[in-house]
Amino acid sequence: MGTRQIELEVMRYNPEKDEAPWFQQYSVPCEEDWAILDALIYVKDNLDSTLSYRWSCHMMVCGSCGMTVNGEPHLTCKTFIRDLPDKVRVEPLENFPIERDLVVVLDDVMQKLQLAKPYIIRKDDPPPEDEEYPQSRAALKKFKQYTMCINCMLCYSACPQYGLSNDFIGPAALSLAHRYNLDSRDQGKAQRLDILADHDGVWECSFVGACSEACPKNVDPAAAIQQMKVDGTMEWWKQKFGLTGDKP
Amino acid sequence: MSRRPYVRPMSRTTWYMRNGRFKVYMLRELTSLLVGFYAFLVLFGLVALSAGSEAQWNDFLASQQGPEMIALHGFALLYFLFYQTFAWFNLAPKAMPVQLGEKKLPAHFIVIAHYVAWAVVSAFIFWLAGAI
């Protein structure tokens, strides 16, 4: 297998020394089957041990190696050198503060995921003993796609609304809420929509659609948000006409 | 070890220049200006009509028939078609997915249904206007 020399232009930021981020060039001999993550590992192991970046599984499961590659958000473990030009620019995910080099601060979105109340809410909590809540395959199919999220936050990095205002609850958290709203075992939809079908929730979304294009797991958060807009509107009318008894 | 996260500012006025996808999005959002224009046009028409004088109404109609206005209406029609109608019809399956049993209805069915509904509504309006 031959190697190909790639000029890697990597954003660096050391909070103890640097006023602002800057770019460092590394010339990396890449194997044919390498992804950008392999090139970064090569840099760390052979050229510059001070480079910081996050990764864990190298197989699209952990969701921690998201970075901006040539201007677009990608999981670097599935962004292959063979699909890229000889010069590649690697930056931390957009729309997040930089902790150090390619590592970003994700505290904000971690809190937002909790706003989604990502668990089954029942009126008969705690559940009756020795009973389960059965679910048909058709009912599972309704929300399965939204369970595939790996919290990589590429969608937030792609979203200009989140970039302009961090108040926006954002794609992954909203589609997580939608996943539970669609779950036939759940009864917490009205509670979730109270918070999420509001200005900082689904109505901040103007359907740019960039989140769904960025998502490596085909979750399609933009679709979830549009469906929640419909749900939120229906719920609003129902409450207005007193048609719903399940206000929390 | 001190934490000092660096925030990269996002320009509020030029962010959409970052990539082609954002530019197309902005072109779609610009249709709102045309919507505003047509809302005013309808208002002017209604004012002319409610004045009760046939001459005023005919003036309004005549004002829409000059070459500039016809060019503007033609441009608006094409702009709406490309950046509003086609764009939103293609996005419709995302907002309104249909599941039958364990299968999702293919997205293009939903898109085609929109075009059919559009043709039916248009034919009805032409019929109302006496054109067919």
Ligand code: SF4
């Ligand atoms: S919705 Fe997709 S892009 Fe967003 S965090 Fe989940 S897997 Fe990543």
